[in-house]
Amino acid sequence: MTAVPIAPFGDVLALFRDRAELSRTEVMELTGLSRSTVNGRLTALADAGLIEEIGGGESTGGRPSSRFAFRADRAVVIAADIGATGLTVGVCDLAGEPLRHVSRAIDVWQGPEAVLAEVASAVDELAIADEVWGVGVGVPGPVEFAAGRVVNPPIMTGWDGFDIAGWFGARWAVPVVVENDANARAVAEARAIGSDNLISLKLGTGVGSGLVFNGAIIRGSDGAAGDVGHTRSTAADDENPLxxxxxxxxxxxxxxxxxxxxxxxxxxGIATASVADLVEQVRRGQAEAVQAVRRAGRVLGDAIAGLVSVLNPATIVLSGLLADTGEVLLSGIRERVYQRAAPLATRNLEIRLSTIGELVGVRGLALVAADRVLAHEAGVGAA
Ligand SMILES: [Zn+2]
Structure with a gap:
């Protein structure tokens, strides 16, 4: 399965997804298309129910210019965010806004059939009445994106090569996109703050990372790009690496x-019941826990300083349970990044905590699914 290329029709749709509402004149100015071509595109989009005329536009030369708004409620997409120990399935509008969601505890080591059966049952529980146009599935492992499979996942025993897209495709006759969970988060973060060049770190039990540059996920040639957590750490002792x-x-x-x-x-000798408990101890000021998180920040800062020099992101955004330690974690990351990355690459760099909340993965997957579906819709509409 390959992505349908975005037709000119899609360019106009992409504009509406980005800006939410536009006048006819603005569409002409931003696309460089003629009035008659723009009229054709707007009519086709309105017929597809993807935009609606809202009126009240500015006047140009005495003629009112109609305004149109993107209809995110035209249909829904399903987003299934599968983690190592839990999953969240959300039903979202075409702008990626979660409408309802359910979460379940799972164990990803149970393998694909057992876990995906939980996803299916969660979808049933959501009792979706709207038209479903697409499905986005996030997994905590490397994804061969075009094929919709995970490849050699370090923590997903039994999933290697499993046809996740095929499994969903057999149940719902809509496009299915399988994405690495950290990549999906990066998309949600980038769209939320309007940044085209961003590194997203998911810091929880593990270290996940996703790169969005020039507005697109960096996947590399095999889908392996961006996995900073499994690069060699400067903290690793050559004689005795952990x-x-x-x-x-x-x-x-x-x-x-x-x-x-x-x-x-x-x-x-300091027991922690979970990563959440560790975070709680840091918040209470437990000295060793605070030190451990500060040190982790420096390790992470070292790990991304090189990326910052090479790629020059505008933003580094942290999410996940460990990000709840706030400044304790941020300070170590900032210290090392500003110390070790190229000055020009850090001059305008912002290192910050995510403000999206716990459904960041679901939002990202919904956006990735909507991107696929609406590009497809565009191709059909333009044909
Ligand atoms: Zn590793």
Missing amino acids: PCRCGNLGCVEAYAGGWALRRDLDEL
């Missing part, structure tokens, strides 16, 4: 992931 969950040695995650911090604290 083992990572992925089977490799000395990864960033083995020093800065929530599981690694719990391991370190355990060795100091």
